[in-house]
Amino acid sequence: MSTEEHVWRAHIVKCLRERNRKECENFKEIIEQNNRLIDHVAQLKSDNLKLSVENEQLRSAVSTGGSGTGVQGAAVATLEKKLLSQQEELIELHKRKGENSQLIVDLNMKVEQQRLTMSEKEHSLAEEQTNNNRLRAEVHLLHSSLEELKKLNNTLLDEHTALQLAFSSLEDKMRGIQDENRCLVERLMRHKSKDADKLNEENESIIRKRSAKLKRDLEDAVREPSNSAPTSGNRNSTSPAQFVGGGMITDDDFDEATINGAMEAIGIDDTEYFNARFTAGELRPSLDALKASGYLGQANPTKILMKFEAHENESHAVRWSPVERMVATGGADRKVKLWDIGKNSTEPRAVLSGSSAGINSVDFDSTGAYILGTSNDYGARVWTVMDNRLRHTLTGHSGKVMAAKYVQEPIKVVTGSHDRTLKIWDLRSIACIETKFAGSSCNDLVTTDSLGSTIISGHYDKKIRFWDIRTEKQADDVLMPAKITSLDLSKDCNYLICSVRDDTIKLLDLRKNQVISTFTNEHFKISCDFARASFNSNGLKIACGSADGAIYIWNVNGFLETTLKGHSTAVNAVSWSPNHNELASVGKSKRCIIYSDS
Structure with missing residues (x-):
């Protein structure tokens, strides 16, 4: 028998004795009196x-003996009197007995009530004892956990001390490296500034020489006899078509804007003089001169090279590989697919999975070895193109991630989300190293160079924001007339196009931070909040899909050069090939179309 069981037995015996004492002590006198009664x-x-027997004997004696003597009569009277008193006493005793019986009944009822109260208290005592045992067990477990936590805390304190020492050492080394890096950057900037000054001087000299030479050539052309050029009367019928920006334009189609564009492209400063003589019919810029100046670009891709179903439902994103003739697409079916355009294959080269929601954007690094995709599941992912494996999953946003780009590739990535933040990720530690609070949901972003020194983001609140990650300072915002759906940079990073929800595309000069041109058309409508516009490889043409299923291509000088048909529903995204004159597009109809110029 355990000690605890022995204690509780003794306690129960004690309680029983106490109960017996309490129940008997109050009624002891009553019970004794009742017994006496x-x-x-x-x-x-x-x-x-x-007495009754004696009375009967006396009555029988009286009845048998006649009238009896006087003594016997007195004895009978005495006995009768005594009998009467005894009967009265008996009546009194019966009365007292009734009272005592009633008192006993009342006391029994009280005893029963006390027993009920006692049973309730015993039941409550049993419950409290059960709770007490449970709490004792919990206390024991908590004591054990507390001891373990104390040991773990001591271990963590030791580790923290060691890591703090290591961190202090690394911080000192980092400061030294940062100082050295700052010195090297300053030296590099000084050298770049000198090189830029020299290059500007050389360019100005070349432009002056070319301008002077062209003026001399034009003056010589004016002095030639009139029979060497067609007359104004038959110019429209006999002169060859002029190809400007890849489109066919006749001589009558040359207007002042065309002349200004040609003069700007070939570096002529005296525009008024040139326009006056051009409109007077004294001279026309020759096809060879325009080609040599670089004003005439590639022909527009007008033929459908390939057409295939890219995804199971709506397609959201498309991007060309920078090194291969390959296209990556992303759709609402949660997959990124790679398509080999060089082999004209309508079967995907690879299907990259891992996302748990629709893909919003895709992008390659500069080597084409990694592909970066963003998703509605609040994350971004990095796959390797060679083996199609998922390498990194970046989670930390609280809203869907709309865009992502490499910065300081291949070690860092910046993402923009609907949670109104931009996050910079270190792919070596797969951790967010910096969060920038924009105050508005981000629909697209670009980086200005491979070092990612400046991040440009377009937002729902109509603003383009500039972030310098070297100084952690934000440049002045540029306000657009409506919310921004996409951004794209020219190859030289001097110009930025911005597609806006008011059905226009703005061209910004980043050296002035201002809008220099607007592209629009009466039939052109931005299809959705994430519709993507794109520069071509030489930065002379801009393409964007429309809600009517057409793709509009403008020249940077403002001309709508052509409209491509092929989609039956709205076009969500377009992308120019960096190495070929080809254009890829995807839309709501699940279809991907590749356009080419041949």
């Missing part, structure tokens, strides 16, 4: 019986 009643009954 019962004995007295029994004695009186016996005496009454004797």
Whole structure:
């Protein structure tokens, strides 16, 4: 028997004795008195019986003996009187017995009530004892956990001290490296500034020489006899078509804006003089001169090279590989697919999975070895193109991630989300190293160079924001007339196009931070909040899909050069090939179309 069981037995015996004492102590006198009354009643009954017998004997004697003597009469009277008193006493005793019986009944009821109260208290005591045992067990477990936590805390304190020492050492080394890096950057900037000054001087000299030479050539052309050029009367019928920006334009189609564009492209400063002589019919810029100046670009891709179903439902994103003739697409079916355009294959080269929601954007690094995709599941992912494996998953946003780009590739990535933040990720530690709070959901972003020194983001609140990650300072915002759906940079990073929800595309000069041109058309409508526009490889043409299923291509000088048909529903995204004159597009109809110029 355990010690605890022995203690509880003794306690129960003690409680029983205490209960017996309490129940008997209050009624002890009553019980004794009741017993005495019962004995007295029994004695009186016996005496009454004797008297009754004597009375009967006397009555029988009287009846048999005649009238009797006077003594016998007196004795009978005495006995009758005594019998009467005994009967009165008996009545009184019966009355007292009734009262005592009623008192006993009342006391029994009280005893029963006390028993009920006692049973309730015993039941409550049992419950409290059960709770007490449970709490004792919990206390024991908590004591054990506390001891383990103390040991773990001591271990973590030791580790923290060691890591703090290592961190202090690394911080000192980092400061030294940062100082050295700052010195090297300053030296590099000084050298670049000198090189830029020299290059500007050389360019100005070349432009002056070319301008002077062209003026001399034009003056010589004016002095030639009139029979060497067609007359104004038959110019429209006999002169060859002029190809400007890849589109066919006749001589009558040359207007002042065309002339200004040609003059700007070939570096002529005296525009008014040139325009006056051009409109007077004295001279026309020759096809060879325009080609040599670089004003005439590639022909527009007008033929459908390939057409295939890219995804199971709506397609959201498309991007060309920078090194291969390959296209990556992303759709609402949660997959990124790679398509080999060089082999004209309508079967995907690879299907990259891992996302748990629709893909919003895709992008390659500069080597084409990694592909970066963003998703509605609040994350971004990095796959390797060679083996199609998922390498990194970047989670930390609280809203869908709309865009992502490499910065300081291949070690860092910046993402923009609907949670109104931009996050910079270190792919070596797969951790967010910096969060920039924009105050508005980000629909697209670009980086200005491979070092990612400046991040440009377009937002729902109509603003383009500039972030310098070297100084952690934000440049002045540029306000657009409506919310921004996409951004794209020219190859030289001097110009930025911005597609805006008011159905226009803005061209910004980043050297002036201002809008220099607007592209629009009466039939052109931005299809959705993430519609993507794109520069071509030489930065002379801009393409964007429309809600009517057409793709509009403008020249940077403002001309709408052509409209491509092929989609039956709205076009969500377009992308120019960096190495070929080809254009890829995807839309709501699940279809991907590749356009080419041949």
